[in-house]
Amino acid sequence: MSTETQDQAAQAKNDLFAHAKAPVNQQLTAEQKIKLYTDMVRIRKFEQAALQSYQKGKMGGFLHLYIGQEATAVGTISLMDDNDHIITAYRDHGHALAVGMTMNECMAELFGKFTGCSKGKGGSMHFFAPDKRYWGGHGIVGGQTPLGLGIAFALKYKGLKGCCLTYLGDGAINQGPFHESLNLASLWDIPVVYIIENNRYSMGTSQTRSSAHPEEGLAARAEAYNMEWDKVDGSNLYEIRAKTAVAMERARNESRPMLLEIDTYRYYGHSIADANHKKYRTKEEIEDYQNNKDPISVFQQILIQEGVLDEEQVKEIDSTAKEEAKASIEFADNSPFPPAQELLTDVYWATDNPGQHNNQGRMFFNDRLPWDDEYQA
Amino acid sequence: MAVITYRQAIKDALAEEITRDENVFVMGEEVAQYNGAYKVTEGLWTRFGDKRLVDAPISEAGFIGLAIGSAMMGLRPVVEMMFFSFVYVAWDQAVNNASSVRYMSGGQINVPLVIRGPANGGTNVGATHSHTPENLVANFPGLKVVCPATPADAKGLMKSAIRDNDPVFVMESTVLYGEEGEVPDDEDFIIPLGKADVKRKGKDLSIIAHGRSVLMALQAAEELKEKHNIDAEVVDLRSIRPLDEETIIESVKKTGRALLVEENKPYSGVGAQISHLIQRRCFDYLDAPVHRLSAVDAPAFYSPPVEKVQLPEAPLIIRETLDMLNVKR
Numbered sequence: 001m002s003t004e005t006q007d008q009a010a011q012a013k014n015d016l017f018a019h020a021k022a023p024v025n026q027q028l029t030a031e032q033k034i035k036l037y038t039d040m041v042r043i044r045k046f047e048q049a050a051l052q053s054y055q056k057g058k059m060g061g062f063l064h065l066y067i068g069q070e071a072t073a074v075g076t077i078s079l080m081d082d083n084d085h086i087i088t089a090y091r092d093h094g095h096a097l098a099v100g101m102t103m104n105e106c107m108a109e110l111f112g113k114f115t116g117c118s119k120g121k122g123g124s125m126h127f128f129a130p131d132k133r134y135w136g137g138h139g140i141v142g143g144q145t146p147l148g149l150g151i152a153f154a155l156k157y158k159g160l161k162g163c164c165l166t167y168l169g170d171g172a173i174n175q176g177p178f179h180e181s182l183n184l185a186s187l188w189d190i191p192v193v194y195i196i197e198n199n200r201y202s203m204g205t206s207q208t209r210s211s212a213h214p215e216e217g218l219a220a221r222a223e224a225y226n227m228e229w230d231k232v233d234g235s236n237l238y239e240i241r242a243k244t245a246v247a248m249e250r251a252r253n254e255s256r257p258m259l260l261e262i263d264t265y266r267y268y269g270h271s272i273a274d275a276n277h278k279k280y281r282t283k284e285e286i287e288d289y290q291n292n293k294d295p296i297s298v299f300q301q302i303l304i305q306e307g308v309l310d311e312e313q314v315k316e317i318d319s320t321a322k323e324e325a326k327a328s329i330e331f332a333d334n335s336p337f338p339p340a341q342e343l344l345t346d347v348y349w350a351t352d353n354p355g356q357h358n359n360q361g362r363m364f365f366n367d368r369l370p371w372d373d374e375y376q377a
Numbered sequence: 378m379a380v381i382t383y384r385q386a387i388k389d390a391l392a393e394e395i396t397r398d399e400n401v402f403v404m405g406e407e408v409a410q411y412n413g414a415y416k417v418t419e420g421l422w423t424r425f426g427d428k429r430l431v432d433a434p435i436s437e438a439g440f441i442g443l444a445i446g447s448a449m450m451g452l453r454p455v456v457e458m459m460f461f462s463f464v465y466v467a468w469d470q471a472v473n474n475a476s477s478v479r480y481m482s483g484g485q486i487n488v489p490l491v492i493r494g495p496a497n498g499g500t501n502v503g504a505t506h507s508h509t510p511e512n513l514v515a516n517f518p519g520l521k522v523v524c525p526a527t528p529a530d531a532k533g534l535m536k537s538a539i540r541d542n543d544p545v546f547v548m549e550s551t552v553l554y555g556e557e558g559e560v561p562d563d564e565d566f567i568i569p570l571g572k573a574d575v576k577r578k579g580k581d582l583s584i585i586a587h588g589r590s591v592l593m594a595l596q597a598a599e600e601l602k603e604k605h606n607i608d609a610e611v612v613d614l615r616s617i618r619p620l621d622e623e624t625i626i627e628s629v630k631k632t633g634r635a636l637l638v639e640e641n642k643p644y645s646g647v648g649a650q651i652s653h654l655i656q657r658r659c660f661d662y663l664d665a666p667v668h669r670l671s672a673v674d675a676p677a678f679y680s681p682p683v684e685k686v687q688l689p690e691a692p693l694i695i696r697e698t699l700d701m702l703n704v705k706r
Contacts (some may be wrong), residue, residue: 119484128481128485143474146443146445149446158452180439180440349479357541357542358567359619361619362620362621
């Protein structure tokens with residue numbers, strides 16, 4: 001090795017471990033580190049299996065894959081305490097698995113099955129698990145950003161020490177409600193942490209074609225709202241945890257919001273229906289990320305160097321996750337579709353809870369329903 | 378029973394519910410320190426403080442979305458729209474998020490949200506400030522909408538809306554804020570959502586209306602009786618969704634004639650829905666086609682005398698009734 005190459009190698013190693021000594025990372029046990037790694041692998045295997053099923057025609061609608069971004073969901077969500085909540089946009093499978101939702105309920109939802117996390121009513125973009133403090137899964141770009149603000153507002157109102165991690169894509173940062181939310185968050189000291197998952201493209205439009213921003217990055221817009229911000233390398237789970245922990249502590253302890261921008265990349269298109277995703281970006285660009293900044297490979301490298309993980313375990317984690325994903329497809333395949341009558345449940349709390357409210361009158365307005373006896377006769 | 382204004386009735390409802398439930402708070406533009414643009418919340422900030430009366434900057438999408446998020450967490454926000462016309466800048470939050478979260482989560486989440494404020498024309502503020510979106514809101518399954526016409530209804534429906542576990546839009550009227558009426562003093566006086574009220578009994582035709590049109594219909598009914606000996610029944614819908622169809626049907630079966638009156642525009646207005654209901658359920662009872670009176674089908678006109686013509690007032694209701702009954706006017 002030449003001196004120059006040695007220097008480069010040393011530098012790369014420094015970068016890899018630059019945040020290993022942050023308290024939130026230093027206190028991780030080997031077991032916890034392996035869990036973080038495993039969670040990322042599980043997300044990837046789940047989505048690869050989902051993609052295959054999509055291609056086989058097992059599901060309808062859109063499928064926005066998170067592959068390439070796994071460290072963001074896993075790293076940030078791993079920092080959640082009992083009073084911390086999350087809400088995200090439509091690229092939501094990674095967050096769902098990271099909060100502990102099962103592959104079965106998620107895959108079944110994609111398949112439109114009654115056993116899905118939303119009984120087949122939400123689909124890929126609308127996963128929910130409020131019992132795990134995961135508030136969705138939202139389809140309209142930027143539409144979830146005031147909701148996350150409201151969740152954090154409620155924590156403060158109730159005197160609870162927590163925060164709401166509110167995710168959005170780089171394409172959402174120009175939406176009005178997001179700016180309104182930033183203003184309110186800072187003005188009213190609301191413990192919300194906004195996390196821009198910057199994968200560089202809003203569908204087929206690159207960031208340079210969509211967003212005017214200071215040189216330092218998208219998150220620097222926070223300065224206009226007198227809000228703290230930071231930029232994060234989304235390929236390095238240690239860095240994500242270190243920097244997100246700072247934001248979450250600030251939110252919990254000082255009730256101050258913060259805006260994080262996590263640089264990341266999606267390997268697939270905006271959704272599977274995005275036929276142009278190799279036209280608006282180069283093959284070299286995609287390969288560079290896959291070969292040099294893949295968050296799973298990077299963390300694998302870190303754990304192998306730390307002696308926490310070996311090649312044997314890597315293979316085992318891989319195959320276990322693959323099996324779990326495969327089993328979730330079987331579960332989804334074997335699950336029933338919701339009965340048509342489910343169309344009219346979960347619309348109103350009142351109609352689902354007869355006798356517990358004072359509502360009268362008619363709630364739904366079809367003259368006849370497709371499943372009425374008179375049609376069946 | 379005390380005689381109070383429509384404005385006071387709403388204020389009392391808010392104060393009582395804030396006192397009753399610590400999760401209830403009021404948020405909106407100028408609701409706290411300014412005492413409300415239309416004084417509906419006057420004195421409440423002094424009484425309840427910053428936590429329960431929250432002045433929001435002008436950013437409806439932001440604070441309606443915030444309210445929905447907080448409702449998902451179990452709070453009971455009451456959001457004031459200074460004018461209901463302003464809800465359009467928050468349409469995605471107000472109708473998309475509020476109506477769909479429960480459904481898309483498979484029933485795991487409730488949104489006990491109230492959005493309230495004046496939704497009326499007739500005050501010469503031009504087209505952008507004069508919308509009556511009750512028909513639009515009613516088109517979203519998951520949402521409820523009520524339009525009280527009297528102080529008692531305003532109080533009873535507001536209290537029901539705040540206690541309801543679904544999102545309820547309460548559409549008031551600046552023209553009605555000063556109207557007086559008897560209101561029960563009982564703090565648990567509530568009016569169920571989805572219950573119409575026969576405001577005047579009659580046998581010759583049913584005038585079916587909501588909001589300010591109910592008062593116009595009552596005025597018209599008095600004159601019809603005095604001058605033409607026509608006995609009109611006035612049915613106040615009060616609630617648009619849920620809808621009390623049985624009261625409408627019962628009335629129309631009795632009178633055989635229905636005149637629908639609203640300040641909304643005709644196309645896909647509330648009257649269109651009621652009209653369908655009547656032809657479907659009362660076909661054999663009708664002695665005349667269903668007639669409808671709505672605002673003249675154009676954006677709200679500014680010029681005061683012209684805007685007065687645009688909305689269906691009592692004289693127009695009288696003329697329409699006489700034509701329906703083939704009475705010479």
